[in-house]
Amino acid sequence: MKRLxxxxxxxxxxxxxxxxxxxxxxxxxxxxxxxDHPEIRNTSEVWLEMINGANTSLDFGEFYISHKxxxxxxxxLKAVCQAAERGVSIRFIVDGNMYKTYPETVDSLxxxxxxxxHIYELNKITEGTHHAKYFIVDGKEIxxxxxxxxxxxxxxxxxxxxxxxxxxxVSFYQDIFNLDWLLSDPKxxxxxxxxxxxxCDEHVIFKxxxxxxxxxxxxxxxxxxxxxxxxxxxxELQIKRLIDSAQESIxxxxxxxxxxxxxxxxxxxxxxxRRAAARGVKVQMILSDWNFYSPRIEYIxxxxxxxxVDIKFSTIPEAQEGYIGYARVEHSKFIVVDSKAVWLGTSNxxxxxxxxxxxxxxxxxxxxxxxxxxxxxxxSWNSEYCQPVDLCKKYHRKETSE
Numbered sequence: 001m002k003r004l005x006x007x008x009x010x011x012x013x014x015x016x017x018x019x020x021x022x023x024x025x026x027x028x029x030x031x032x033x034x035x036d037h038p039e040i041r042n043t044s045e046v047w048l049e050m051i052n053g054a055n056t057s058l059d060f061g062e063f064y065i066s067h068k069x070x071x072x073x074x075x076x077l078k079a080v081c082q083a084a085e086r087g088v089s090i091r092f093i094v095d096g097n098m099y100k101t102y103p104e105t106v107d108s109l110x111x112x113x114x115x116x117x118h119i120y121e122l123n124k125i126t127e128g129t130h131h132a133k134y135f136i137v138d139g140k141e142i143x144x145x146x147x148x149x150x151x152x153x154x155x156x157x158x159x160x161x162x163x164x165x166x167x168x169x170v171s172f173y174q175d176i177f178n179l180d181w182l183l184s185d186p187k188x189x190x191x192x193x194x195x196x197x198x199x200c201d202e203h204v205i206f207k208x209x210x211x212x213x214x215x216x217x218x219x220x221x222x223x224x225x226x227x228x229x230x231x232x233x234x235x236e237l238q239i240k241r242l243i244d245s246a247q248e249s250i251x252x253x254x255x256x257x258x259x260x261x262x263x264x265x266x267x268x269x270x271x272x273x274r275r276a277a278a279r280g281v282k283v284q285m286i287l288s289d290w291n292f293y294s295p296r297i298e299y300i301x302x303x304x305x306x307x308x309v310d311i312k313f314s315t316i317p318e319a320q321e322g323y324i325g326y327a328r329v330e331h332s333k334f335i336v337v338d339s340k341a342v343w344l345g346t347s348n349x350x351x352x353x354x355x356x357x358x359x360x361x362x363x364x365x366x367x368x369x370x371x372x373x374x375x376x377x378x379x380s381w382n383s384e385y386c387q388p389v390d391l392c393k394k395y396h397r398k399e400t401s402e
Contacts (some may be wrong), residue, residue: 002128021166021210021218023364025372028147028159030316030328034383035158037376043147044072044154044357048164049241050137051079058090059177061360062149064098067105067291077105084114093180095130096121116263118184120358125183126224128356130400131297133346134173141165142173144360146255146346147333148303156319156327160253160334160376163361172204172220173360175229180358183227194226203232217365223354235347235361236268236354242337242363243272250276251336251377252285254349255329258296261351269302269349279309289315292395301393304389312386325402330380334373341365342373 028043029035051058058080067073084090092109099106099119110117121129134144145161147153164170179197183190206218221235222228231237243250250273259270279284291300291313304311316328334344345361347353364370380386 007302020171021208021216021386022400023213023216024163025369025376026143026145026147026161026163027376028157028216029049030156030158032063032319033158033316033385035380035385036378039300040372040376042132042154043161044076047076047143048079050141050143050163051076051083054083054088054137056088056138058088058135058137059181060090060092060149061130061132061180061358062092062094062135063129063131063133064102064104064148064150065092065105065109065369066148066150066152068151071151073149073151076149076154077109080109080115081112084112088114090115090176090239091181092117093120093177093184094118097123097129102290109156118181119186120184120356121182126226126356126358127376128224128352128358130180130184131346131353131357132207132360134360136170136174136177139174140167140170142170144173144346144362145344146333152327153331156324158314158316158330158332158380160332160344160373166206166208169206169218169220172233172295172354173222176222176227176358179227189234192299197227197229199228200230201232203230213366213368215366217363219363221343221345221361221363223357223359223361225354227358235343235345235352235359238361238363239335240268241271242335242341243276244274244345245267246281246337247337249282249336250284250338251374252283252349253287253330253332253334253377253379254264254285254381255288255331255333256291256296257285257287257300257349258291258351259299260295263354266351268354270299273303273309274306277306278307282375283309284381284387285309285311286314286377287311288331288332289313289398290400293397297395301389301391305391311389312381313389314386316385324401329400330385332376334377336370336374339374341369341372341395342370344373
């Protein structure tokens, strides 16, 4: 077979030119709530702009694709098909297990010229899932964040993502996509491919200045550790580094949080947060109400009981149209440390997301961007939807399925 060629960067790429990078926060919010931020553009608008602007290629690394006729994903899918018709080469990677749940739209897209789709059986390689949510335009621009390629994500879920344009940074994620494309080919031998995967102990860091944000340090990240080219760019390592560096404050938002994994304690994030609180760092976390079951809830309560730690559960009311499965929830995944640095990604706070699953993320050290993400956090934190964890309350598991 052909050898896998990897593009290696120097440890630090310095790009001091203004205008060399564009960065934009992007959100979705559940309709009929007060969680919208008018100053942040909505996901549908940004996705359409990016897809319609593609000239040569669109590469989508997605957990799954879920479409409902007449709903918010319809114009996005139409734009993808139109891009294919004008000659743009389009590739999708979707998770194998989730394809079994949502096969219809994937099967429909595969019928189009210039659209190729790989069903990624990552469970056979790492025992994990392809949980990433990102796409790359022309090898120069990327969107990544908590937003699944799902109509509910655009209309009924609170999400936060980021759009970034910089060919050097994007090439990190392009290498990840290309590796997964090879591994997800049903004709390929993943064992042979992994034998060619050269890993480097260095890490990729970009020192960049932009017109809007000024000086920025950017570290692209990914999981799992067996499927990254740069070990130091592993999500878990970078998150631990940020938390361990905190001197004043840490804010976190995740769909789920669980220090228990396979009957064993997953110490990495939980112990880092407890150490931070022990040295007087103020820790605040928002979690969804999808965590109301044992033993997860007991671990969350034990963290809440520590001085300097405050945790709130978010409950989004049902839409006027009635119950919608896997929706009406805060799904964002981000951390802000000392109002100076942000990690934003596609992982939830459990071991499998960092050790077995394919996920991507990004660390950006910049005060202005950190303050913008903090504003999103505190808008939810102070909203009617968030309530403090009650150590004495018995929580009952919430129905989430369709």
